[in-house]
Amino acid sequence: MSAALLKASGLTVRFGGVTALDGLELSVNVGETLGLIGPNGSGKTTFFNALTGIVRVATGRAYLDGGDITGLAPRRVAAQGIARTFQRLRLLLELSVFDNLMLGQHLSLDHGMWINLFARHRLRGEVRRQADSARALLGAFSAALPARLYDSAGSLTMIDRRRVEICRALIREPKLLLLDEPSAGMTPDETAELMSDLLAVKAQRPRLSVIIIEHDMAVIERVSDRCAVLDYGRKLAEGSYAEVARDPIVRQAYLGED
């Protein structure tokens, strides 16, 4: 197997008296898709928030490509090449699809006063180039989406919003993509469609690593190379979907069987 891209060791997060992550050990290899499952409150989203600097890590460390990213501010984590989606979509609904994608592109845009205020002809060329690449990326998800580039994100259906949010995370070609329950609020058919899109996108980016949080086991089975099960902030089991799904401890804790 190839080298680990992300490595979390002994990651612990506490909210007051509650230990949301309890010495979590987890790693993701380059190009791998890791499915993260576990009951509500088991610490999956907290793990994402700890990685991306939204919550404070009490002890333990996280490394990306060998570099320590523990405790970095969210914007510095983004600069290291981690992009994410949110469980409850955080699109800027009153802005256009293009503006939302350009937020994903923020760190690659020129915010200098000269180009933005005075050399507008250069900005014009830049905006046109960005619009072309945004259309291309949206087109990889849905043939109808590029035409809606300038519609407000709030005017899109749920599945298109999810697509735009994933595109926003992908547009700067991150090393690691964190997907927080992409099926939330969608029908099984829509979910299946979105996962096909995701697999297609993944096929074009062999070095992109993905961690996907999901409750829908069919999704996990379909997209993940490996699974990790969390419970009470600890790793309960790890392995291929088949191995994890067979594990009696997992079945008891998560699938609700005796």
Added chain:
Amino acid sequence: MKYSAVPALTAVLASAAVVLTILLVDNQWAVAGVVAGAAAILLLSSRFGWGVRIAASGAAHPIVVPAVVLAAVVVIVFVLREDNFALLMLCTVMLYAVAGLGLTVQFGQAGVVNFAGAAFFGIGAYATAVLSTKSSLPHYLVLPLAGACAAVIGSVLLLPLLRTRGHYAALITIAFGILFKTFLEVNDALGGPQGLKVPGFTMFGHAFNDPIVIDEQTEWSFYMAYAGLSFVLVAAAYAFVRRLERSWIGLAFDAVRLDETAASAFGVNVAAWKIVAFSVGNFLIGTAGAAYAMMTGFVAPTSFTFADSLILVSIVILGGLGNPLGLVPAALIVIILPEKLQVIQEYRFLLFALLVIVILLVRPGGLLPRAAREYFPDQSR
């Protein structure tokens, strides 16, 4: 497809006609009627999508339309050439629009609250009083320097503003505004409650406060010169704020306003952009205050109260938060109406408060709601 210039030009000429009528007509009921009619047309215009057509037509003619705006202002100023009071009001509207543009950057774009607009306006005014009496700097440098003073003094608020959100941030700016007025009242070096005199604007040997002598019988109001100055300031500030909005910087401001968590997850330095927006806004407000002080020749603490800050905020909300164009009708209503309609003069704060409440309830976007960002509106998609 090339849009015709007709819709934009019609809008410009109609607006000019309304402004001129409001300034010239003395009959209160006629003024009220014109304002009500204009407001109704504004509301209808968005109902029937005229606003979009006017905007598209304006964008398609980036030279003709501004030129006609300039011509309209020249005509208005020329018609009012002997009417000091009307010109003073016109200048006040334009300078308040400059201050409103500052608030638009802070409030409307980056979402940084500022309920101390009058204080920053006052800092610009006092800085002008001091700089133009104690130094021999040319006045065209005093204006931006006074704006810079407002931005620099505003930076004392940065630390508390960056550490608070929403109501708490608003309270901090309110407290600053009140402290500022009290500070001026007890500070003898700055004239205490009596305030300071401010020399008029002088450029290339021409003192703007001298009447413009045409011949022995005719003298034109000195406010004509200030109208020119105010128009240059408002046009420059408008172009600046518009370009800011239609750029990657404006997008970063919007992201900070709409969702700090999402913004920072994609690398936006939220604190830095708030600092930029707050400082740029205070610079514009301070510059407006500087020109206003030179025009009125006098600054005193009583001109920069919390109520005046609220007037500024209500202009921005009434016009349409984030839309620089909306400031013009809003400033006209808020500044000129009480002067023209003696009936409402005493109740003006009450009426503005009601107006803002009604706007927030029934039309939160304001008279001219902000349109979606187009980086280059003239570009076909």
